[in-house]
Amino acid sequence: MRLKFLFSTFLFMILLSVFSCTKTTTLNPAFPANSPTPAATATPVGAAGDAYEDDDTYLNAKTITVNGAVQHHTFHDYCDQDYIKFSAVAGTSYTIQTLNLNVAAHVDTVITLYSTDGTTYISENDDYNSPNLESKLTWIAPSTGVYYVLVKNYTCGGYGANFTYDIEVTTP
Numbered sequence: 001m002r003l004k005f006l007f008s009t010f011l012f013m014i015l016l017s018v019f020s021c022t023k024t025t026t027l028n029p030a031f032p033a034n035s036p037t038p039a040a041t042a043t044p045v046g047a048a049g050d051a052y053e054d055d056d057t058y059l060n061a062k063t064i065t066v067n068g069a070v071q072h073h074t075f076h077d078y079c080d081q082d083y084i085k086f087s088a089v090a091g092t093s094y095t096i097q098t099l100n101l102n103v104a105a106h107v108d109t110v111i112t113l114y115s116t117d118g119t120t121y122i123s124e125n126d127d128y129n130s131p132n133l134e135s136k137l138t139w140i141a142p143s144t145g146v147y148y149v150l151v152k153n154y155t156c157g158g159y160g161a162n163f164t165y166d167i168e169v170t171t172p
């Protein structure tokens, strides 16, 4: 009899522990256990974009006329990047160059040339005349088409209304 009582008590304890486990692992879908409250992150505030925005992807690249007017751009917001595109003729030499960097704002351009698909890397330049921070690429087009240039600031952290630079594409 005593043994039966002990066994029943044991069984009751087992059931109780199973029940409490089940209960504590029942999740309220409105409050997932493993979803911590996201920490508030500071959103960098930039300046208004220049006349060529939005040009952050090659699909939105703005045309620059070869031997035409210099374009004025701004790295207006965090990690801003600017795509331009230009028409090239096979066998012709082109120079892509940034100039008039706002040195006081520590503008430091890096330019990358991409092929006619907008994504195939051709060449890159950061500083062509160190310690000056302008960028320049001279390149002979292998075939006729529209080519893409990505312009970035060397560091994402530098941006704002005074982060200005000019760019031009010229032939000799």
Ligand SMILES: [Ca+2]
Residues within 6 Å of the ligand: 053, 054, 055, 056, 080, 081, 082, 083
């Ligand atoms: Ca841009």
Ligand SMILES: [Ca+2]
Residues within 6 Å of the ligand: 108, 109, 110, 125, 126, 127, 133, 134, 135, 154
């Ligand atoms: Ca540079």
